[in-house]
Amino acid sequence: MSEDEFFRFCQMNDTLNLERDSEGNIIFMSPAGCFSDSFNADILGVFSSWLRENKVPGKVFGPSAGFTLPNRAVRSPDVAWVNREKWDALSRNDKERFSPICPDFVIEVRSKSDSLIYLQNKMQEYLANGCRLAWLIDRIKEKVYVYEPGCAIVEYSSLDIQLSGEPLFPGFVLNLGEIEN
Numbered sequence: 001m002s003e004d005e006f007f008r009f010c011q012m013n014d015t016l017n018l019e020r021d022s023e024g025n026i027i028f029m030s031p032a033g034c035f036s037d038s039f040n041a042d043i044l045g046v047f048s049s050w051l052r053e054n055k056v057p058g059k060v061f062g063p064s065a066g067f068t069l070p071n072r073a074v075r076s077p078d079v080a081w082v083n084r085e086k087w088d089a090l091s092r093n094d095k096e097r098f099s100p101i102c103p104d105f106v107i108e109v110r111s112k113s114d115s116l117i118y119l120q121n122k123m124q125e126y127l128a129n130g131c132r133l134a135w136l137i138d139r140i141k142e143k144v145y146v147y148e149p150g151c152a153i154v155e156y157s158s159l160d161i162q163l164s165g166e167p168l169f170p171g172f173v174l175n176l177g178e179i180e181n
Contacts, residue, residue: 003068007097022071036111039139040078042179043107047079050172057084066098069129074098075122079107102130105168110138123147133168
């Protein structure tokens with residue numbers, strides 16, 4: 001399917017959660033369980049509030065936004081942020097579709113239905129396409145993986161930690177221990 005055909009397909013099947021890999025394969029994503037979605041919503045709320053309070057220019061997105069990455073994959077991270085300059089460079093039409101841009105920051109929260117390997121590969125894909133900071137939060141095994149270009153993956157074996165947004169978000173700390181799990 002072309003990008004336009006895939007977008008129309010998603011619009012016609014708006015009750016389904018769909019992504020597409022770089023080879024054009026359509027991936028049916030099962031809906032998150034309520035516990036996972038609530039956890040994700042809390043993180044999105046904390047992050048959005050911090051961005052607004054600190055007047056950080058850019059756009060924040062939740063899990064229903066689709067992005068067409070440079071490798072042609074269409075991905076929908078649980079939380080995404082795009083800096084203002086990149087966002088403003090897009091046409092209005094591009095903003096109304098699966099924007100042809102890789103978010104600068106993404107968070108993926110693992111649900112029971114998610115394969116850890118699949119999500120880890122997805123995180124590597126984000127980095128390979130221009131993402132500058134990515135967090136994979138594995139609620140199931142209570143681990144967190146931090147990804148940055150050119151750096152080794154940092155792994156934490158607890159959800160009772162504070163994640164730093166440095167260097168992308170100076171001063172931002174997400175205290176996962178305060179998010180009800």
